């Protein structure tokens with residue numbers, strides 16, 4: 001007899017109860033973890049027991065023992081890297097995805113997941129103003145979403161140069177010249193490396209980290225042959241957007257494919273007031289973004305969007321006879337992402353979009369930027385604090401007197417644990433970076449952030 005719900009119910013109830021307890025600690029727990037992975041190794045490693053344990057007991061054990069090693073990333077007081085929180089509908093939908101356990105690669109085999117993901121894809125293209133005919137694939141993150149777009153670019157550029165990449169591989173192929181902004185995210189380089197495209201040429205950037213279109217034109221003019229240009233929506237340190245209009249006009253003149261890394265910045269296109277930041281972005285060929293950052297679905301989910309579906313499906317598809325797949329129309333999910341087998345990652349995206357609605361997504365993104373702007377302007381008034389960037393989006397980079405002070409303030413903020421922010425290095429200076437990416441960050445959290453940074457500075461100065 002196959003298992004019904006009964007063997008699962010006790011463990012699932014335990015998981016629901018323990019998850020609720022964890023979420024309830026988020027408003028006021030110390031944000032950082034109390035124990036390191038070294039501390040916890042003793043708990044989770046050791047000799048492998050020969051006897052099993054009941055499912056519910058496993059869940060309780062995990063929840064008890066993991067607790068001190070958890071970082072309050074889903075808290076509204078977490079401002080590190082660019083992480084994002086979790087919307088209730090997205091979290092709950094993610095649980096359903098696990099319970100449904102659909103291997104979501106084939107449209108005919110898992111029609112509900114295919115339809116949900118296609119629906120989410122259409123909403124996204126509409127919301128972000130991207131070409132309606134584009135293919136959308138759900139990946140693990142922006143690294144793989146960018147990789148997917150770049151793989152489609154490689155296929156198209158070589159096909160147009162008369163090279164059979166699938167048959168002959170890369171050795172002896174025409175060289176693809178790759179251009180990235182000086183301040184691109186390093187995972188773009190990683191994607192290019194996965195694809196055997198080598199180290200890209202870095203195009204100089206301005207004071208906010210935006211690629212300079214005239215410099216791109218100059219560098220493209222120095223050579224000839226297939227070219228790939230990677231632009232960025234949302235600089236990690238300044239939140240700045242590359243000048244899409246000008247840069248894409250240049251790239252087109254040189255026949256280049258344009259990919260946009262918009263891991264957290266693509267979502268600015270959902271907000272009419274941010275039209276200046278994203279103008280021209282839709283004229284690119286491919287886009288990579290994350291759903292786990294600005295949209296706030298649980299880890300993990302990235303989204304690849306590629307206008308040229310022939311290029312994408314040739315780059316990512318399988319042509320194996322045992323897989324019955326759609327050759328026309330929407331295509332099978334596995335033709336749009338690196339994986340064959342995968343979970344229904346797009347389901348929490350659909351749930352997040354459905355719970356917010358178009359206006360709700362815009363309000364969420366606007367809210368993140370508003371909070372960043374308030375944190376930036378209030379901290380700029382504090383003696384000894386410099387805001388280094390123009391806070392037009394969700395990122396604030398702060399510096400304090402000198403690098404040593406900045407590092408000490410960063411350590412102090414993290415140790416105090418009221419908020420969590422990353423130390424980083426930008427344009428020759430150490431910085432404390434504030435990244436607002438959680439839907440639940442509210443006015444109180446903004447106040448806590450301002451207070452935490454100001455009092456950390458006061459403590460560091462007093463100890464001097």
Ligand SMILES: *Cc1c(COP(=O)(O)O)cnc(C)c1O
Nearest residue numbers: 082141142143185187261263290
């Ligand atoms: C986070 C980020 C990435 C990488 O995304 P992952 O989801 O970590 O794979 C790429 N580019 C930018 C601008 C990012 O912020």
